[in-house]
Amino acid sequence: MSPAGRPQVSLRQVEKVFTPPGRKGASVQALGPLDLELFNGEFFAVVGPSGCGKTTLLELVAGLSVATSGDVEFEGRPIAGKILQGVGVVFQEDASFPWLTVTDNIGFGLGKLRLSAEERRDRVESALAMMGLTAFAHSYPAQLSGGMRQRVCIARTLVMQPRLILLDEPFGALDQQTRLLMGDELLNLWRKTGATVFLITHALDEAAMLADRIGVMSARPGCIIDVVETGWPKDRDSRIVQEDRFGTITARLWRSLRAESMRAIGYQGVKA
Amino acid sequence: MKTSSLDRLRNGLVLLLVLTGLWQVLYWCVGDVALRSPLETFGYTAYLLGSARFWPNLVETAQAFGLALVISVVMGLAIGFTLGLSRIANAVFEPVLVSSYAIPKITLYPILLLMFGLGMSAKVAFGVIHGVIPIALFTTDAVRHIRPVFLKTGRTMGLSPLEMAWRILLPAAMPEIFAGLRVGFSLTLIGTLLGEMFASQRGIGYLLMNAIGLHNVDLIMSLTFMLTLFAGAASVILLAINRRMQQRT
Numbered sequence: 455m456s457p458a459g460r461p462q463v464s465l466r467q468v469e470k471v472f473t474p475p476g477r478k479g480a481s482v483q484a485l486g487p488l489d490l491e492l493f494n495g496e497f498f499a500v501v502g503p504s505g506c507g508k509t510t511l512l513e514l515v516a517g518l519s520v521a522t523s524g525d526v527e528f529e530g531r532p533i534a535g536k537i538l539q540g541v542g543v544v545f546q547e548d549a550s551f552p553w554l555t556v557t558d559n560i561g562f563g564l565g566k567l568r569l570s571a572e573e574r575r576d577r578v579e580s581a582l583a584m585m586g587l588t589a590f591a592h593s594y595p596a597q598l599s600g601g602m603r604q605r606v607c608i609a610r611t612l613v614m615q616p617r618l619i620l621l622d623e624p625f626g627a628l629d630q631q632t633r634l635l636m637g638d639e640l641l642n643l644w645r646k647t648g649a650t651v652f653l654i655t656h657a658l659d660e661a662a663m664l665a666d667r668i669g670v671m672s673a674r675p676g677c678i679i680d681v682v683e684t685g686w687p688k689d690r691d692s693r694i695v696q697e698d699r700f701g702t703i704t705a706r707l708w709r710s711l712r713a714e715s716m717r718a719i720g721y722q723g724v725k726a
Numbered sequence: 727m728k729t730s731s732l733d734r735l736r737n738g739l740v741l742l743l744v745l746t747g748l749w750q751v752l753y754w755c756v757g758d759v760a761l762r763s764p765l766e767t768f769g770y771t772a773y774l775l776g777s778a779r780f781w782p783n784l785v786e787t788a789q790a791f792g793l794a795l796v797i798s799v800v801m802g803l804a805i806g807f808t809l810g811l812s813r814i815a816n817a818v819f820e821p822v823l824v825s826s827y828a829i830p831k832i833t834l835y836p837i838l839l840l841m842f843g844l845g846m847s848a849k850v851a852f853g854v855i856h857g858v859i860p861i862a863l864f865t866t867d868a869v870r871h872i873r874p875v876f877l878k879t880g881r882t883m884g885l886s887p888l889e890m891a892w893r894i895l896l897p898a899a900m901p902e903i904f905a906g907l908r909v910g911f912s913l914t915l916i917g918t919l920l921g922e923m924f925a926s927q928r929g930i931g932y933l934l935m936n937a938i939g940l941h942n943v944d945l946i947m948s949l950t951f952m953l954t955l956f957a958g959a960a961s962v963i964l965l966a967i968n969r970r971m972q973q974r975t
C-alpha cells in the first residue's frame with residue numbers, strides 16, 4: 455500500500471534542541487533534522503533506541519512543544535506549539551487522574567465539546583465497554599492495575615473522537631500476552647474510528663504486527679533512517695505473527711536498528 | 727472499611743480513658759494548689775457553660791478565630807499557588823517564608839499591637855501570622871510536585887488557565903494542601919488565643935489570662951480542658967478527611 459494524497463501531518467527539516475534554563479550546561483540536540491509524513495487513516499509506528507527523541511517527536515506533533523527549527527503541520531496548518539482540535543494524545547506515563555472515578559476520568563475532556571448530556575453519556579459508556587472497563591466505571595484509578603489505568607487514558611482520548619491519535623509506548627508497562635491483546639484492541643479501534651494512529655513503541659514485534667508503515671529512528675539526535683511498509687491487510691490481528699512476512703519485517707527492523715541501539719547505549723559490539 | 731473505623735473509635739475511647747487516668751494520678755501527686763481532678767473540672771465546666779459571662783467571650787474568640795482562619799487559608803493558598811507555579815517568585819520568596827516560619831511570632835507582637843491597637847484586629851492578625859505560613863509552604867510544595875503529565879493532559883484537552891487551576895492543579899495538590907490546612911488550623915488557633923491573652927479585654931484567651939492572675943485554678947482547668955477537647959476533636963476530623971483523600975493517590 456502506497457499512501458497517496460496530501461499528508462495529514464508533515465514535518466520538514468524539524469530539529470529540537472533543549473537549552474538548559476539560565477544557559478548553564480550544554481544544550482542537547484534531541485531530534486533531527488527529521489522529515490516525516492503521515493497520511494489520513496494510516497497506522498504508523500515509530501521504533502527507535504531509548505532516548506533517541508521519540509517522546510520529543512510526539513510532543514512536537516501534539517503541539518505540546520515547539521520545534522527549534524523546521525515546520526510541523528497538521529491538515530495543512532502549522533502547529534508550532536498550539537494545541538489543535540482533532541489530535542488526541544496517550545502518554546508514556548500513567549496520566550489517569552487519581553481524584554476522579556473511571557467514568558469521570560473518561561469524560562474529562564468532553565465538557566469542552568458542545569455535546570448534549572445524552573451524547574456525552576453515550577460516548578463514555580461505549581468507551582467503557584470498548585476498553586473492558588464497564589465493571590470498574592465507579593472505581594478510582596488506585597483500585598486498578600497499571601494496564602487498566604492505561605486503558606482509562608486511551609478511553610479518555612477516544613471519546614474526544616480525534617482524527618489523529620498519538621500514543622507514546624502505551625503498553626510499555628504490560629506483560630507480553632496482554633500487549634498482544636491490547637494490540638488487537640488498538641487495531642479494532644483504528645478500524646472503527648478511521649483515525650490516523652501514530653504509535654511509538656520500543657517493541658519491534660509490536661510495530662511489525664500493528665502498523666502499515668514503520669519509521670525507524672537513529673540514536674539521538676533522532677532521524678528517520680528507514681521506513682518499512684508492512685503490506686498487511688486492513689483486517690489483520692495478532693495472529694499474523696505466525697506469518698513468514700512477520701519474521702522478515704522484524705528482521706529488517708532489527709538490521710536497521712542494531713547499530714543505532716548499540717550507539718545509544720555506548721556498546722562497542724562483538725568483534726566480527 | 728466498617729471494622730477499621732470501629733477499631734479507630736475504640737482506640738480513641740481507650741486513649742481518652744488513659745489520658746483521664748493520667749490526669750487523675752497527676753492530681754493525686756500535685757494536689758489542689760495547681761490542679762483540679764477530672765471530676766471537679768467536669769463539674770466546673772458544666773457550671774461555666776451555664777453562666778452568662780462565658781458565652782460572649784466564646785463568641786468573641788470564635789469570631790476572631792474564624793476570621794483569622796479564613797484569611798490564613800485564602801492568603802496561604804494564593805501565596806502557595808504563586809510560588810509553586812512561578813520559579814522566579816519561588817526563588818525570591820521561599821527563603822523568606824521558611825525563615826519567618828522559624829521566628830517566634832511572639833516577638834512581633836508589640837509591632838502588631840502598635841499597628842492594630844487592642845482588640846479584634848490585633849488578635850486576627852496574630853492568628854494569621856501563625857497560620858498563613860504553613861499553609862503557604864505546604865501549598866507551594868504541593869503545586870510544585872504536581873506531575874507534569876497531568877498538566878500536559880489538560881493542555882491537550884484545551885483547558886483554559888482557569889479550568890487548569892480548578893480542574894487539575896487544585897485537586898491534584900489537594901491531599902498535600904490539606905495537610906497544610908491541618909497544621910494551619912491549629913497554629914491559627916494558638917495565635918488567636920495568644921493574641922487574646924496578651925492584649926485583649928474579651929475572649930477565651932483573656933479569661934484564661936485573667937484566671938491566671940486571680941489564681942482561679944477551677945477556671946484555668948476548665949478552659950484548658952475545653953480548648954484541648956476542641957483542638958483534639960478538630961484534629962481527629964481533619965485527619966480522617968485527609969486520610970480518605972490520600973487513599974486515592
Ligand SMILES: Nc1ncnc2c1ncn2[C@@H]1O[C@H](COP(=O)(O)OP(=O)(O)OP(=O)(O)O)[C@@H](O)[C@H]1O
Pocket residue numbers: 472473482483484502503504505506507508509510511546656674
Ligand atoms: N525537557 C528536556 N530538557 C533537556 N533534555 C531533554 C528534555 N526532554 C528530553 N530531553 C533529552 O532529549 C533526548 C530525547 O528524549 P526523549 O524523551 O524524546 O527520548 P525517547 O526516545 O522518548 O526515550 P525513551 O525510549 O526512554 O522513552 C534525551 O537525551 C533526553 O535526555
Ligand SMILES: [Mg+2]
Pocket residue numbers: 508509510546622
Ligand atoms: Mg519516551
